Amino acid sequence: MTRWRIIAALSVCCRAGHTTDPETGKGNCMDKKTPLYETHVAAGGKIVPFAGWLLPVQYGTGVIAEHMAVRRACGLFDVSHMGELTLKGPDATANLNRILTNDYTKMDDGRARYSPMCNGQGGCVDDLIVYKKGDNDYFIVVNAANTDKDFAWFLAHLQGDAVCENVSEQYGQIALQGPKAADILARIADASTFPKKYYTAVFDGIVAGIPCIISRTGYTGEFGYEFYCAAGDAVALWDALLKAGKGDGLIPCGLGARDTLRLEAAMPLYGHEMDDTVSPLETGLDFAVKLEKPDFIGKAAMTSVLPPARERVGLRVTGRGIAREEQDVILNGEKIGHTTSGTFAPFLGYPVAMALVRKGAVKTGGKVTVSIRGREVEAEVTELPFYKAARH
Amino acid sequence: MKTPEELKYTKSHEWIRIDGDSAEIGLTDYAQSELGDLVFVNLPEEGDAVTAGKTFADVESVKTVSDVFSPVTAVVAEVNSELADAPEKINEDPYGAWLVKVSGITGTEELMSAAEYEAFVASEKAEH
Numbered sequence: 001m002t003r004w005r006i007i008a009a010l011s012v013c014c015r016a017g018h019t020t021d022p023e024t025g026k027g028n029c030m031d032k033k034t035p036l037y038e039t040h041v042a043a044g045g046k047i048v049p050f051a052g053w054l055l056p057v058q059y060g061t062g063v064i065a066e067h068m069a070v071r072r073a074c075g076l077f078d079v080s081h082m083g084e085l086t087l088k089g090p091d092a093t094a095n096l097n098r099i100l101t102n103d104y105t106k107m108d109d110g111r112a113r114y115s116p117m118c119n120g121q122g123g124c125v126d127d128l129i130v131y132k133k134g135d136n137d138y139f140i141v142v143n144a145a146n147t148d149k150d151f152a153w154f155l156a157h158l159q160g161d162a163v164c165e166n167v168s169e170q171y172g173q174i175a176l177q178g179p180k181a182a183d184i185l186a187r188i189a190d191a192s193t194f195p196k197k198y199y200t201a202v203f204d205g206i207v208a209g210i211p212c213i214i215s216r217t218g219y220t221g222e223f224g225y226e227f228y229c230a231a232g233d234a235v236a237l238w239d240a241l242l243k244a245g246k247g248d249g250l251i252p253c254g255l256g257a258r259d260t261l262r263l264e265a266a267m268p269l270y271g272h273e274m275d276d277t278v279s280p281l282e283t284g285l286d287f288a289v290k291l292e293k294p295d296f297i298g299k300a301a302m303t304s305v306l307p308p309a310r311e312r313v314g315l316r317v318t319g320r321g322i323a324r325e326e327q328d329v330i331l332n333g334e335k336i337g338h339t340t341s342g343t344f345a346p347f348l349g350y351p352v353a354m355a356l357v358r359k360g361a362v363k364t365g366g367k368v369t370v371s372i373r374g375r376e377v378e379a380e381v382t383e384l385p386f387y388k389a390a391r392h
Numbered sequence: 393m394k395t396p397e398e399l400k401y402t403k404s405h406e407w408i409r410i411d412g413d414s415a416e417i418g419l420t421d422y423a424q425s426e427l428g429d430l431v432f433v434n435l436p437e438e439g440d441a442v443t444a445g446k447t448f449a450d451v452e453s454v455k456t457v458s459d460v461f462s463p464v465t466a467v468v469a470e471v472n473s474e475l476a477d478a479p480e481k482i483n484e485d486p487y488g489a490w491l492v493k494v495s496g497i498t499g500t501e502e503l504m505s506a507a508e509y510e511a512f513v514a515s516e517k518a519e520h
Contacts, residue, residue: 063454064429256428256455320476322432322452344431344454351432373450373457 034080035234051145053081056254066257067346073249074178083147091160092136116280118298172234177224184245208240221265266385319378323353328371401509416490428453466494
C-alpha cells in the first residue's frame with residue numbers, strides 16, 4: 001500500500017459521498033464515469049474518485065504546469081460531474097426567491113446568477129448558479145456531490161405550480177479557461193454568438209457544429225467559458241476545443257489545478273468554506289444574500305445573529321510549511337478558528353489558506369499561527385482574493 | 393521509471409545508497425512521479441537519530457502530503473539543505489537529490505534489490 005495520501009479538495013468525496021476508502025484512497029463501485037472518462041485515460045490522466053465520480057486529478061504535465069497554462073494561456077476541464085436541474089412553471093421564480101438567498105425578481109433572459117441555498121438554521125445546503133432561459137424557465141447548476149440532495153430539497157420545498165427535474169445525466173460540461181479562451185473558441189464557433197458579459201449565457205450556441213449552451217462563467221478566477229452539451233457530444237466537443245487551442249498552449253487540466261486555481265482566486269468550495277453548519281454571511285457571500293427580501297429559507301436564523309459570529313479570512317503562510325484544510329488558527333495561544341482550504345499557490349509562488357475565524361479577532365496584516373501536523377507555523381492575514389486577473 | 397541497479401529500495405518507496413556504515417537516502421522515481429510536483433520538504437537536523445521503518449521527514453506536493461520512512465537506524469550526518477528552496481530537484485533528479493546522509497548504521501528495514509523493487513511497483517500498480 002502506498003503511504004502518501006491525497007488531501008485537500010479531493011477529500012470532499014470522503015465527507016460528501018462516502019465513496020472513497022480513506023485508508024486506500026480507492027473508490028467503490030458506485031463511482032460514476034463522465035462521458036470523457038476514456039478520453040482522460042487515453043491522454044494519461046491520473047484518475048481519482050471525487051464526489052462520487054472518477055476524474056483526472058492531473059495529466060502528465062502536472063498540477064503546476066496546468067495551473068500556469070490557465071493563468072497564461074488556456075486550460076480545458078471536464079466538469080461533467082456537475083449536476084443540472086431545471087425549474088419551470090408559473091411559480092418558478094417565486095420558488096427560487098423563497099428557496100434561495102439571492103433575488104431572482106429582476107433578471108434578464110440569458111443571465112446567470114449565483115446563490116447559496118440555505119437550510120432553516122441558516123447553514124448552506126449547497127451553492128449553485130441559476131440561468132434564466134425565459135420567463136419562469138430556469139437551468140440550475142449544482143455541485144456534483146450535492147446533486148441528489150439538492151434535487152430532493154427542491155422537491156420538498158416547492159410550492160404552487162412549478163416542476164423541478166434532475167437532467168444531470170443528459171449533459172456533458174466542459175470549461176475552457178484562460179486569457180486565450182476567446183481566440184481559441186473563435187476558430188471553431190461564430191464569435192458574434194458568444195456571450196459578451198461575465199455571468200451571461202447563450203442557450204442556442206454552436207461550437208464545432210455541436211449544439212451547446214455557451215456560458216461566460218468559470219471557477220478559476222480567469223477569463224473563460226463553460227459549455228453544456230449533450231452527453232453524447234462531449235468527446236467531440238472536447239477534441240475540437242483541444243485541437244483549436246493547440247497552437248495557443250491549451251492543455252487538458254485536472255481536479256488538482258481546478259482546486260489550486262479556485263483557491264488562489266479565493267472562490268469558496270462547498271464542503272470547505274461552507275457546509276450545512278456555516279452560513280453564507282460567515283463565508284462572506286453577503287452579495288448573494290438579500291436580507292431585504294420578504295422571506296427565504298434560513299433568513300430568520302441568519303438575522304437572529306447579526307453580525308455573524310465568524311468570518312472568512314485569507315492567510316499567507318510566512319513560516320515553513322503548507323497549511324491545509326481543518327488546521328487550527330491560533331492567535332496569542334488561543335484558537336480563533338480553523339483553515340477551510342489551503343495549498344501551495346502555484347502562480348503566486350507561496351502557500352495560502354482560507355480560514356473561518358471568530359469575527360473581528362484579526363485584521364489584514366495581523367499575525368497568527370497555523371497548527372500544521374503538530375508544528376506552529378506563522379501566517380499573515382491578507383485580503384481576498386489572493387489573485388485577481390487583469391481586466392479582460 | 394528509472395531504478396538504478398546499485399541502490400536498495402523500501403516498500404515505502406525510498407532508495408538508499410549504502411557505503412559501509414554510512415548512506416544517502418532519497419525518494420524513488422516512482423514516488424516522485426506519484427506524488428507530483430513537490431513544493432515543500434521538511435527534513436530532520438544534523439545529529440538527529442533515525443529509526444528503520446519510522447518516519448524522519450515529510451514531503452508535500454501541491455495535492456499530497458507524504459511521510460518519508462528511514463530504511464535504516466542511524467544518525468543524520470548531513471541534510472540536503474538545497475532542497476528547502478528547491479524541492480523540485482527531487483522531481484527532476486530523484487536519485488541525485490538525496491534528502492539526508494546518515495552514519496553509524498546499526499539496523500535496516502527489509503530492503504529490496506532494483507529488480508525486486510520494480511516487481512513490487514508493478515504489483516502495486518496492478519492493485520489500483
